Amino acid sequence: MDQLHFDMQWPRDNLYLSCFSHEVMNYRYHWHPDEYELGILLHGTQEFCCNTETNVFQEDDIVLIDPGSGHASFSREANTCALVLHFSADAFKQFLKKETRFSFHNCHTTTETRDAIPYRWLRFYAAQILDAAIQGGPYAQLTAKASMEMILSILCRHFQPEAVRSLPEQDEQHAKLVHRLLNYIDQHYNEKLSLEELSQFAQYNRTYISTLFKNTVGVNFYEYLTRVRFQNALIELATTDKNLTEIALDNGFSDLKSFNKRFRETLHRSPSEYRAQLLPGHVLGDSTRRYLTSSDVLVQKKLKEYLNWSKERA
Structure with a gap:
């Protein structure tokens, strides 16, 4: 085509x-x-x-x-x-x-x-x-x-x-480390993931990982983690019949309230309001x-x- x-x-x-x-x-x-x-x-x-x-x-x-x-x-x-x-x-x-x-x-x-x-x-x-x-x-x-x-x-x-x-240019060693960290988040975003766990995975101290993350990704660890969770929850909201609480919990949000809060902050409506607005046949x-x-x-x-x-x- x-x-x-x-x-x-x-x-x-x-x-x-x-x-x-x-x-x-x-x-x-x-x-x-x-x-x-x-x-x-x-x-x-x-x-x-x-x-x-x-x-x-x-x-x-x-x-x-x-x-x-x-x-x-x-x-x-x-x-x-x-x-x-x-x-x-x-x-x-x-x-x-x-x-x-x-x-x-x-x-x-x-x-x-x-x-x-x-x-x-x-x-x-x-x-x-x-x-x-x-x-x-x-x-x-x-x-x-x-x-x-x-x-x-x-x-x-x-x-x-x-x-x-x-963002500063990174040497090859730092670039590989950041790539490992992002992959780890992609695989575990729906779990109770903490900066401490990420530092243990990378075998560097918490302060170093926090600074490296902010300096190379552009946002801090928790904001990036929330972005990934929201990104995946948004897809499930449009493509599955799961209820809102299931979607929130399955994508790492602590509860429906925190998911609703992020949704309103970003898209200025509730998840249920957005779901009702989806056009049939216009969902990817x-x-x-x-x-x-x-x-x-x-x-x-x-x-x-x-x-x-x-x-x-x-």
């Missing part, structure tokens, strides 16, 4: 890019430790939660998510679809001091800013990347790279990035996506619209 999912990389420029178009489904909570996510809603209505903030996006709305920010999206109607770019945090490396990265706090559209020129250019260059990938040929990578660099330039010039502390269980194809009518319509905008300005 001609799925719209393309990966490109230019290592010499610290630039790695994943471009795809997909149908927005049920909430799947996730985060990207070292990538930005630029999302453009092509059609429909999307509820988008990032950290503790919730926005409702309409057609042509744009949002940029910083690395490490927990987020999830939810379709409010059928045929809600989006164009998404994931690109490396190191793409801005040449403009920053060591161990810092850019944070873009104000890069998302509102009703008043949706048609502002910088956002129109972002849509144009994102469409140009997807179109080049679809068309292929010897110059597709050249077009995609030039378009991505223009996106980086627009973000820097128009959205007032703030330089914030980034894990990290897979329902990619659109190049022949999709909505995709072709929006690509044409975004690409023709620059011609209309000429």
Whole structure:
């Protein structure tokens, strides 16, 4: 199948890019430790939660998510679809001091800013990347790279990035240790897992593991553990008939009250309210996506619209 999912990389420029178009489904909570996510809603209505903030996006709305920010999206109607770019945090490396990265706090559209020129250019260059990938040929990578660099330039010039502390680069030994710790959490998140148990597993003292975790993952151990628990509980809520207490306990929450509290903090509703809002046939269980194809009518319509905008300005 001609799925719209393309990966490109230019290592010499610290630039790695994943471009795809997909149908927005049920909430799947996730985060990207070292990538930005630029999302453009092509059609429909999307509820988008990032950290503790919730926005409702309409057609042509744009949002940029910083690395490490927990987020999830939810379709409010059928045929809600989006164009998404994931690109490396190191793409801005040449403009920053060591161990810092850019944070873009104000890069998302509102009703008043949706048609502002910088956002129109972002849509144009994102469409140009997807179109080049679809068309292929010897110059597709050249077009995609030039378009991505223009996106980086627009973000820097128009959205007032703030330089914030980034995660330090780790040597191979530390990287392997962190990988072991994350794997251990993935295997035991539904148990009464503590920092003390994690330090015993790694055979390092508690303070060292706590500091290493915060410095390399970006959040402390308990926040990361809660994210993993919530991520898995959210999937079970959408794909099983378990009652809420079972879901909470089976995914490591101490009780239904703590699960409800996290749910409201993140998605601003109760688990039962969310379950009642799920659209039949619009539920995916894990990290897979329902990619659109190049022949999709909505995709072709929006690509044409975004690409023709620059011609209309000429």
